[in-house]
Amino acid sequence: MSDNKKAVVHVRLKDGVLDPQGVTIHKALLQMGYDDIQSVRTGRFFELEISEKASDIDRKIDEVCSKLLANPVIEKYSVEKLG
Amino acid sequence: MSDNKKAVVHVRLKDGVLDPQGVTIHKALLQMGYDDIQSVRTGRFFELEISEKASDIDRKIDEVCSKLLANPVIEKYSVEKLG
Numbered sequence: 001m002s003d004n005k006k007a008v009v010h011v012r013l014k015d016g017v018l019d020p021q022g023v024t025i026h027k028a029l030l031q032m033g034y035d036d037i038q039s040v041r042t043g044r045f046f047e048l049e050i051s052e053k054a055s056d057i058d059r060k061i062d063e064v065c066s067k068l069l070a071n072p073v074i075e076k077y078s079v080e081k082l083g
Numbered sequence: 084m085s086d087n088k089k090a091v092v093h094v095r096l097k098d099g100v101l102d103p104q105g106v107t108i109h110k111a112l113l114q115m116g117y118d119d120i121q122s123v124r125t126g127r128f129f130e131l132e133i134s135e136k137a138s139d140i141d142r143k144i145d146e147v148c149s150k151l152l153a154n155p156v157i158e159k160y161s162v163e164k165l166g
Contacts (some may be wrong), residue, residue: 001109004121005147010128012118012130022129025129025151025152028115029147032147032150032151034143034146034147035134036133036134036136036137036138036140036143037132037133037134037143037147038087038132038133038134039131039132039156040128040129040130040131040132041129041130042128042130043127043128043129044125044126044127044128045093045125045126045127045128046105046108046123046124046125046126047095047123047124047125047126048120048122048123049120049121049122049123050116050119050120050121051119051120051121053119054119055119057119060119063116063117064112064120065141067115068108068111068112068115069108078145082106
């Protein structure tokens with residue numbers, strides 16, 4: 001096994017931005033009889049495996065998020081580092 | 084504010100299942116010069132708001148995951164309950 005570190009990036013729509021995929025899933029759940037579920041919001045996550053020799057990785061992950069993984073106009077992201 | 088509970092469902096590809104989206108993101112990162120990142124795996128998550136009066140909710144969430152949110156043939160899911 002490698003000694004690489006991991007980071008998990010969660011990307012979700014900003015509050016107030018309509019989530020059509022979540023709305024569609026919620027409607028499907030109601031049709032299926034699951035009326036205890038009152039809303040659904042969707043998001044994406046990315047598990048990044050990071051070289052143990054990496055330096056300045058917080059800044060790099062932040063750049064990667066805003067340049068590639070998220071659309072900062074409508075989305076927000078959070079980074080969780082593991083191991 | 085409501086007293087509703089929340090559950091977060093994470094859906095990811097099973098180990099060994101190729102993740103073309105993750106591979107593509109990883110290639111893009113290498114081209115952008117971020118060679119400290121050694122692999123990328125992608126996934127989706129769903130934030131479910133659950134009525135506080137709901138009963139037997141663990142079973143229901145499990146059903147919802149396997150019927151609608153995940154494809155059990157190639158994906159696995161995990162459920163985290165909040166509040």
